[in-house]
Amino acid sequence: MNNFKKLIPALFLGMILLLAACGGGGNDEGSSGDNTDGNGESNGETSEEGTSGEKGEIKIGLNNWAENVAVSNMWKVILENKGYTVDLTQVEKGALYTALEGGDLDVGLEVWLPNTDKPFYEQYKDKLAWHDVWFEGTTLGLAVPTYVEDVNSMSDLKGKADMFGGKIVGIDAGASLMKLTKDALKEYELENYELQSSSGPVMTAELGKAVEDEEPILVTLWKPHWVFAEYDVKFLEDSKKVYGEKEDINWVSRKAFAEDQPQVTEVLNTWKMDDQSLGSLMNVIKEEGDPAAGAKKWVENHQDLVKEWTSAME
Incomplete structure (x- = not known):
């Protein structure tokens, strides 16, 4: 019995600590996992602040x-x-x-x-x-910088493959634009051109470098695209409408x-x-x-x- 009496203060202290732990978390500013203030009202924060995914x-x-x-x-x-x-x-x-x-x-x-x-x-x-x-x-097709003055249409490409190193800088191999370009090469009998697949960023990087050096370049392109705000580029006229209308x-x-x-x-x-x-x-x-x-x-x-x-x- 005496030993039990000695344990009472320790048990009492333990109960106090347990109650404090259960009831005190609501005021801990660092522990809140939601976007509410201390009164349970939303603080207006969204996105990465905790509501994303709900x-x-x-x-x-x-x-x-x-x-x-x-x-x-x-x-x-x-x-x-x-x-x-x-x-x-x-x-x-x-x-x-x-x-x-x-x-x-x-x-x-x-x-x-x-x-x-x-x-x-x-x-x-x-x-x-x-x-x-x-x-x-939208618009899509083949394009060149405007300083390539003597190439304005798909038909103008005939006999000028050497000007562009015999290549067309393309984008992803599976893109519909690439298939249409292959059709255009056949339709306009441009057998001396090689359509090279790459990606959108690679194509724009090569275009940018060519423009900086004022070199001829022939690329697959589409509009809307930021390059038209950055560079003077023109689409080649597609009289046979291989690339279709807008x-x-x-x-x-x-x-x-x-x-x-x-x-x-x-x-x-x-x-x-x-x-x-x-x-x-x-x-x-x-x-x-x-x-x-x-x-x-x-x-x-x-x-x-x-x-x-x-x-x-x-």
Whole structure:
């Protein structure tokens, strides 16, 4: 009995410490894992501050083209600010559609229709969900710097392969633009040219170096693209319309995406850009030298436009 009496103070102290540990965590500023203040009210912080991911994960397939890198990173910033986790996965164009069909990706933000991506559309038209236009009036084809004065059309290339070292600097081998260029070489009987596959960044790097040295260069190119703001470049006239007429850019998703993420689907269908808005986004990214940082800066400076797109989430 005496030994029990001696244990009472220790037991009493232990109970006090246990109660303190259970009830005192709410005032510890360093331990809070959510975006609430001491009264349980939201403090207004979003994105990387702790709410990102609470609404699910969006997996976006990213093609390594300037405008695709720009808008994919832009939507990563916007959606993470709204509480989603966004994963960007770089894929070639053909692999994008396969991954969407298999459910490994949710969304692809750049489909050129009705001409450029027609082969993919025909193959997957019943297997994927095809959504609204977000950019109207594209152009694609072969291009040269404007100082290459005696080459203004595809027909002008005949007999001038040596001027360009016999090569055309292309982009990803699986891109529709590359297939169309192969068709154009046959249609215009330009058998002395070799179409070299590379990537969007490699192509623009070679273009930039050639312009700096004022050397002739022949590249596959498309508009919208930041190079038109940076360099004096011209498309070659395509009188046979191998590259087709002006097109629009849509977005595509796996079949059940709209059912799984109706708000995101509505927001992406509300999204619209033009030469000015998309060009400014690409230029900010180029100036920052980092797609994520550039997209974040652009989103911060264009909140009125972003709020217009995301009104369904407000």
